[in-house]
Amino acid sequence: MxxxxxxxxxxxxxxxxxxxxxxxxxEEGEVFxxxxxxxxxxxxxxxxxxxxxxxxxxxxxxxxxxxxxRADKVRKSIGVVFQDPSSDETLTGYENxxxxxxxxDMPAPLREQQIAEVLALVGLTGxxxxxxxxxxxGMRRRLELARGLMHHPRILFLDEPTLGLDPxxxxxxxxxxxNLAEKKNITIILTTHYMEEADRLCDRIAIIDRGxxxxxxxxxxxxxxxxxxxxxxxxxxxxxxxxxxxxxxTQAVPVPGGISLVVQDARRHLQEILARSGxxxxxxxxxxxxxxxxxxxxxxxxxxxxxxxxxxxxxxxAGVRR
Numbered sequence: 650m651x652x653x654x655x656x657x658x659x660x661x662x663x664x665x666x667x668x669x670x671x672x673x674x675x676e677e678g679e680v681f682x683x684x685x686x687x688x689x690x691x692x693x694x695x696x697x698x699x700x701x702x703x704x705x706x707x708x709x710x711x712x713x714x715x716x717x718x719r720a721d722k723v724r725k726s727i728g729v730v731f732q733d734p735s736s737d738e739t740l741t742g743y744e745n746x747x748x749x750x751x752x753x754d755m756p757a758p759l760r761e762q763q764i765a766e767v768l769a770l771v772g773l774t775g776x777x778x779x780x781x782x783x784x785x786x787g788m789r790r791r792l793e794l795a796r797g798l799m800h801h802p803r804i805l806f807l808d809e810p811t812l813g814l815d816p817x818x819x820x821x822x823x824x825x826x827x828n829l830a831e832k833k834n835i836t837i838i839l840t841t842h843y844m845e846e847a848d849r850l851c852d853r854i855a856i857i858d859r860g861x862x863x864x865x866x867x868x869x870x871x872x873x874x875x876x877x878x879x880x881x882x883x884x885x886x887x888x889x890x891x892x893x894x895x896x897x898x899t900q901a902v903p904v905p906g907g908i909s910l911v912v913q914d915a916r917r918h919l920q921e922i923l924a925r926s927g928x929x930x931x932x933x934x935x936x937x938x939x940x941x942x943x944x945x946x947x948x949x950x951x952x953x954x955x956x957x958x959x960x961x962x963x964x965x966x967a968g969v970r971r
Contacts, residue, residue, distance in 0.1 A: 650676070650677075650713060651674040651675060651838070652671055652676060652677045652678075652711070652712060652803070652804055652836040653674065653675040653681075653698065653709065653710070653711050653804070654674050654675075654676050654707070654709065654710045655671055655672055655673050655674070655698075655707070655708075655709040655710070655857070656672050656708050656909065657670045657672055657706065657707035657862060658670070658671045658672070658694070658697060658704050658706075658707035658708070658709050659671075659704060659705045659706045659707050660693050660694075660697060660704055660705050661705045666699070666791075666860050667690050667693040667860055668690045668691070668693050668694050668704075668860045669860035669861045670688075670861070671694060671707075671857075671860075671861065671862055672706065672707075672862075673855055673862060673865060674806055675836065676832050676840060677803075677836055678830070678835070678836055678837070679697075679836055679837075679852050679853065680734055680826070680827075680830045680836075680837045680850055680851050680852050681836070681837070681838050681839070681851060681852065681853055681854070681855070682838075682839050682840070682841060682846075682847040682850065682851035682853070682854040682855070683695065683838070683839070683840045683841075683854075683855055683857055683859035684840075684841060684842070684851075684854045684855065684856050684857065684939070685840075685842060685856060685858055685945070686842050686858075687842065689842075689857045689858055689859065689860070690730075690859070690860040690861075691857045692808055692809075692840055693860075694840075695806055695808055695838070695840050697716060698716060698806065698807055698838070699711075699723070699724070699727060699729050699792075700716050700720040700723050700724055703717065704716070704717070704883055711723045711726070711727060711804060712726040712727070712803050712804060715877055716728070721905075725753075725800075726802060726803050726804065726877070727802050727803070727804045727806060727851070728795045728796075728797030728798055728799075728800070728802035728804070728805045728806070728810065729797060729803070729805075729806045729808075730790075730793045730794055730796075730805070730806070730810060731808050732806045732809045732812055733795075734789050734790075734793060735793070736781050736789065736792055736793060736796065737781065738779075738780065738782035739780060739782065739783040740781060740905070741777065741779060741780055741781065742768070742773055742776060742778075742779065742780050742781060742784070742792050742795075743764060743768075743777040743778060743787075744968065745792065745796060746764045746767065746796055746799055747760065747764060747769070747850075748790075748958070748961070749796045749799050749800075750763065750764065750799050750800070752913055753799065753800040754789060755799070755800060759796045760799075760801075763799055763800075763801070763900065764777075767794075767795035767796075767798050767799060768795060770793065770798070770825070770828070770829075771791035771792070771793065771794055771795045771825055773788065773791055773792060773795065776788065778890055779804075779904050785818070785865065786813065786814055786815075786818060786935065787814055787815070787817075787818030787821055787822065790810065790814065790818070790822055791821070791822070791825065793821075794807075794810075794825060794826075794829075797910060798829070798833075802835065802948065803835060803836065803846045803872070804835065804836040804837075804838065805835055805836070805837050805838070806827065806838050806839070807826070807838070807839040807840070808839070808840050809840055809841060809842070810822055810826065810839055810841070810842065810846075811823070811841075811846060815844040817847070819843075823846065823849055823850060826839070827850065835905060837850075839851070842938040844938060844940050844943075845943055847868060847939060848868045848938075848939050851867075852867060853865065853867050853868075854866070854871070854939075856863040856871075856942065856946055856947070857941075857944055858946070858947040860932055861949050862894070863943075864946045868939055868942075869893045871939070871942045872936075872937045872938065872939065872941070872942055873939050874942075875911065875913035875935065875941055875942055875945050876899040876900065876913060877911070877912060877913040877914055877915060877935075877936070878912050878913075878914070878915035878916075878934055878935065878937065879910070879911060879912075879915075879934070879935050879936070879937060879941065880909070880910040880911075880912050880915050880919075880922060880933070881904075881907060881908075881909050881910075881932070881933040881934075882907045882909075882910070882922075882926050882929045882931065882932060883906055883907045883929060883930040883931040883932070883966045884907055884928065884929045884930030884931070885907045885908040885926045885927065885929050886908075887903070887904075887908065887927075888903050888926060889901030889902050889908050889909075889910070891925050892908070892910055892922065892925055892926075895918075895921065895922075895925070896929065897912055897913040897914065898910055898911070898912055898913075898922075899911045899912070899913065899919050905911065907929070907930075908926070910922065911937070914966050916929050916934065919932070919934070
């Protein structure tokens with residue numbers, strides 16, 4: 650039985666459809682990512698699955714329990730870490746965990762054992778008696794993870810787990826999440842708009858755009874389906890038509906400043922490409938990324954504030970329009 654099963658789940662706020670008939674299944678022990686920009690519907694989907702927001706229509710089960718009719722059973726079997734810290738900063742790390750254990754009616758001996766275990770897991774044993782307001786942002790996120798694990802959940806939901814953290818703290822959180830999946834064998838479902846985070850952590854991702862699932866699958870497979878490499882020929886002329894009969898070229902489009910190609914094994918075929926291109930000023934080669942996957946399926950950027958002149962973005966948008 651899947652850890653999570655979703656059938657035609659929809660959420661409307663007046664005339665706005667935040668989640669539009671999503672259907673998917675998440676397997677037990679999987680690290681699954683809901684990937685999309687702010688406003689795409691991924692957090693609303695998570696909120697329905699953890700029973701904090703009722704669906705407008707459709708159904709979903711979590712750990713075999715219906716999210717509407719068995720909401721109490723769902724809540725007892727999951728852990729949740731929200732975007733915004735919810736720990737009490739006037740209490741110590743230990744006191745926050747103790748309070749959480751008491752709310753779940755954990756027997757005192759089990760509660761103390763579990764507090765010690767989760768503190769060690771997230772590397773906060775030495776800081777357990779410090780008040781939380783003295784913690785760094787990364788330490789607070791680790792405490793939130795520890796609290797979400799206190800009652801032995803079968804599924805852990807993480808809503809933008811590294812939002813606002815510096816690169817070093819983000820790397821640490823990624824390590825903890827990977828360790829949780831491997832050592833605890835729990836299902837982890839996370840929302841994120843960080844491409845690298847989804848690529849590093851997730852066994853599978855669902856790209857959510859305007860409330861719908863635009864693409865679903867392992868990150869490596871989704872990238873492979875788009876093509877092998879991005880090649881930008883700075884200064885190349887024409888509309889790219891003279892590359893399109895090459896079997897290893899899956900896309901050729903003009904972009905500001907040159908021509909962008911998607912090429913299978915670009916380094917092997919670079920000489921053939923240059924033979925067709927005519928004079929160029931420079932050549933830029935890079936692997937296809939999840940950013941390219943998102944643009945391929947949605948026709949728009951994922952990253953907020955990406956430069957308008959980015960050649961890969963222009964290439965993907967041109968390719969979608971074609």
